[in-house]
Amino acid sequence: EAQVTQNPRYLITVTGKKLTVTCSQNMNHEYMSWYRQDPGLGLRQIYYSMNVEVTDKGDVPEGYKVSRKEKRNFPLILESPSPNQTSLYFCASSPRVGASTDTQYFGPGTRLTVL
């Protein structure tokens, strides 16, 4: 089954404790990205990747890091989480870079709470 998977689905942590949210897609997609969803703000892009070892900032990158060492995986790293990073996070992928007509496929989401 074609899908985007994320782990963990739920995470409660404390300020300053490094964490990683994993994302993997099995569709051989070129483009991957991370979004955060906050009430009243919709989804905002954090980082995106156009290929292996090619990543760039989205609209709200502060406090996050990413890497793309393999085409299928795109982990999101919070090196020192803070309470304002409490949010619902989605990983997404799409077949081609820069193809605005492509559908993006979303993972199930990771609900993160930082105390």
Next chain:
Amino acid sequence: GDSVTQMEGPVTLSEEAFLTINCTYTATGYPSLFWYVQYPGEGLQLLLKATKADDKGSNKGFEATYRKETTSFHLEKGSVQVSDSAVYFCALSDRAGGTSYGKLTFGQGTILTVHP
């Protein structure tokens, strides 16, 4: 920059009622337009899309027409069901040649609740 504005929610309807969720956009290029739906506890999934002016996207009884003259992409359904209860997001993706590289710009989302 690009932006999407959706009608304020939440929207509460009775089963078989007519649904309209308004969506307008601002874009510098020639965007593709999307409606995504998020059912409770799940990720977003594509509901429908339109990639050029006057295109109509449709799926599961939902429709939306890409209106360039009014910069709108309103979502409609003639008869909603309880199972349509979800959060609906309007989004755009600007064409290559800009700097978006396929980024989706989302509206704030509209919560729809349908009662039996």
